[in-house]
Amino acid sequence: MYEATATAPVNIACIKYWGKRDTKLILPTNSSLSVTLDQDHLRSTTTSRADESFAAGDRLWLNGKEETIKEGGRLGVCIKGLRAWRKQVEENDSSLPKLSEWPLRIASYNNFPTAAGLASSASGLAALVASLARLYQLPQTPSQLSIIARQGSGSACRSLFGGFVAWREGSDAAGSDSLAEEVAPREHWPEMHALICVVSDAKKGTSSTSGMQRTVETSTLLQERLRIVPGRMDAISKAIQDKDFESFAKITMVDSNSFHSVCLDTSPPIFYLNDVSKSIIAVIEELNRSSGKIIAAYTFDAGPNAVIYALEENMPKVLGAINKFFPTAEESEDPFRTTAEDLPASFDYK
Numbered sequence: 001m002y003e004a005t006a007t008a009p010v011n012i013a014c015i016k017y018w019g020k021r022d023t024k025l026i027l028p029t030n031s032s033l034s035v036t037l038d039q040d041h042l043r044s045t046t047t048s049r050a051d052e053s054f055a056a057g058d059r060l061w062l063n064g065k066e067e068t069i070k071e072g073g074r075l076g077v078c079i080k081g082l083r084a085w086r087k088q089v090e091e092n093d094s095s096l097p098k099l100s101e102w103p104l105r106i107a108s109y110n111n112f113p114t115a116a117g118l119a120s121s122a123s124g125l126a127a128l129v130a131s132l133a134r135l136y137q138l139p140q141t142p143s144q145l146s147i148i149a150r151q152g153s154g155s156a157c158r159s160l161f162g163g164f165v166a167w168r169e170g171s172d173a174a175g176s177d178s179l180a181e182e183v184a185p186r187e188h189w190p191e192m193h194a195l196i197c198v199v200s201d202a203k204k205g206t207s208s209t210s211g212m213q214r215t216v217e218t219s220t221l222l223q224e225r226l227r228i229v230p231g232r233m234d235a236i237s238k239a240i241q242d243k244d245f246e247s248f249a250k251i252t253m254v255d256s257n258s259f260h261s262v263c264l265d266t267s268p269p270i271f272y273l274n275d276v277s278k279s280i281i282a283v284i285e286e287l288n289r290s291s292g293k294i295i296a297a298y299t300f301d302a303g304p305n306a307v308i309y310a311l312e313e314n315m316p317k318v319l320g321a322i323n324k325f326f327p328t329a330e331e332s333e334d335p336f337r338t339t340a341e342d343l344p345a346s347f348d349y350k
């Protein structure tokens with residue numbers, strides 16, 4: 001039996017991917033840019049095994065529960081693509097075992113809530129592709145592997161790189177140039193930190209896949225967003241190169257708000273933010289105002305959970321503000337102490 005394990009961390013987008021121009025190949029309506037979190041936090045771990053003696057058919061378990069691998073479905077497409085590459089390698093070297101012909105058994109675990117808007121499809125599909133690439137000992141680069149991961153879940157292509165990563169939308173109809181690239185490695189800006197605020201770990205009501213499709217079909221505001229995003233991609237890439245936190249933060253927050261506006265402009269509308277999410281926005285806006293400069297940036301994926309980017313030196317202030325308004329049960333005598341009056345007065349989100 002041959003076996004390989006790989007882990008992949010989640011990535012949280014600063015410029016959001018929301019919309020497909022090709023739903024089968026997963027080609028996006030716009031380029032996007034994200035930060036991949038460190039391996040030791042939110043991650044997927046996937047082990048793949050190939051053996052001649054396995055009963056026919058590939059099988060996969062996610063968090064201990066079997067998922068069906070549909071022919072032509074997302075998992076099926078990723079497995080098929082990697083197997084085809086392995087076959088090429090075997091054809092060039094007849095001494096290699098014929099792993100491409102053997103059934104697979106794959107087990108994956110997420111160490112955080114699945115399908116709750118914390119990018120489990122990104123780390124999950126990236127870990128799947130990375131573990132199969134290792135099992136099959138493929139020579140492909142991370143950008144080439146990202147083309148396969150993209151067809152499992154769009155955001156997954158970015159989790160094959162650490163640090164600051166762009167997914168270029170590309171122009172080829174077959175998707176050969178719709179891939180992830182490193183914008184800057186983690187070490188370029190090690191002071192950048194992310195705080196994850198889990199507002200709810202429940203499975204979201206509208207999956208990213210169906211939500212964005214509905215937006216493409218019904219939102220007129222999306223066209224305005226698509227006009228603006230290319231400029232934001234350039235500006236945030238420059239902010240990262242220059243380590244200009246204020247510009248990075250402004251663009252990150254405005255793009256998160258633009259994405260959630262487009263969700264509201266969808267018919268029927270999609271609400272991913274809840275009242276706690278909106279209060280987090282108010283607290284961070286107030287923290288920035290009272291600090292006299294922007295020291296923190298919030299962003300929300302397709303769910304109510306906040307990710308707050310801040311430089312390490314400012315994280316104590318951010319944590320102080322969050323803990324003040326959102327004390328956890330252990331930290332507060334009365335977990336329901338926070339009232340609307342406690343929230344910053346300058347924001348009327350009620």
Ligand code: ADP
Nearest residue numbers: 044108114115116117118119120121124207208
């Ligand atoms: P999220 O916000 O968590 O990314 P999505 O709706 O985009 O939510 O995707 C969730 C889906 O991604 C899951 O229902 C599952 O099909 C797939 N997924 C999540 N984690 C894994 C994993 N580790 N391995 C394979 N597939 C996964």
Ligand code: DP6
Nearest residue numbers: 013016017153154155208209301302
């Ligand atoms: C809001 O990658 O989960 O997190 O390609 O249909 O699997 P599919 O969608 P998915 O969408 C992620 C949307 C987002 C923004 C982002 O990560 O860029």
Ligand code: CO
Nearest residue numbers: 119121122208
């Ligand atoms: Co997802």
